[in-house]
Amino acid sequence: MLYALFCISLTTEVYAQTSENNYDAELAAALGADDYGMKSYVLVILVTGDAKITDEKQRNELFRGHFANMSRLAKDNILVVAGPLMKAEPKRGLFILNVSTVEEAEALVKTDPAVQAGIFTYELSALYSSAALMQVGEIHSSIQKLTIE
Template sequence: MKICLFSFLLFGILHSLSAQQPKKEFEMTEGGKTYNMKQYYMVILLKGDHRNQPKEEADKIQAAHLAGIRKLADAGIIQIAGPFAHDEDPRGIFIMDVKDIDEAKRIVDQDPAVRSGRLKYRVYPWWAAKGSTLK
């Protein structure tokens, strides 16, 4: 009886915890085609409040920023990244495949351009069909 009661309580707790976790994937059918949707995180990069570094320092920050993007892309964390074709806000985007918005923020907070104040950012949950590509 104790085992049965313990199992019932454990199931209830696990069910409650899983119900609190937002869905990260779902299927969607549109026009007779089924898409496997997945949640990613879109990072919008904006001009930071501290952009007055000497050119040599700014160039080093930018090189480290780009190296970090490559490293995260190689690790499968950044799915796509790129700048906008103007010198205004926003400056660029990342699409990140991470567990949650807090993980995205922790990673972006480590970016040399963010740490130096050259960039700041906003993060938004974003849905796309798994395997989507640019054409």
Template sequence: MKKLLWFFLVLGALITACKPEGAPKEPPKDYYAAITENTDYDSLLAQKLGSDDYGMKAYVMAFLKAGPNRDLDSTAAAKLQEAHLKNIIRMAEAGKLLVAGPFMDDSEIRGIYIFDVRSIEEAQKLTETDPAIKAGSLVMELHPWYGPAVLPLLVPLHKKVEKNSVVD
């Protein structure tokens, strides 16, 4: 048993030592801890994020649904999708869109947006900038939503793990 333990220790050391130069590096073991170890209430952060006493705030959630005009040829559909993605990035960079993503099944609801806005009307104006909405490929269903006030922190964290942009 002792020999087997030593074998695995030596094997582990060899694997670690032989890691190729360009291999991805592991984040420091304390990386996650540095972000999560102090979970004490932070009144300044809560105020900056617009949090209520429960750590929550109001957003507007959009359900992107299949629209009536979905019969584009593959070239036109690809161009429309690229314009749709560029608009998503534009809204995110403006700080208005916090979460966006498609559903992975083939249902009528194609994806979601979570807008960092206070009203349905403001979210409606933003959705009207979406080329897929303009083309009738998608339609939006908007709802006020009460969610975690920390959602705006997802955008900079996402940048830390995004190796490639969806529109390079």
């Protein structure tokens, strides 16, 4: 049994350290990838806040600001992935931010008008994931037929 565990461990280690033939060093560098094709991000979970804004015009304006802020961060290559969480109340949505620290992410999240108004609060976590996420925005713009305004 111990021998079998040693073989599994050795096999896993060998596979984890092999290089694929299609490795693109230039792309890896451009995306900020480490040797495993990974990089650091910060995951933001937006949570329903305490604010109860019933004025529809004010609420719509805050959400327009929320989406404008997201667009700005995406154009600046900071917002990598975003989307609503479906049927997960009180959790409402997520961002993956291209920043190295939770402190940087928090400063950026605080620029969101919906966060400032208390519609959302947030949870922050360091995330280690594929550097390929950096290409989601570019790919998405090629397949997006309608925009959110």
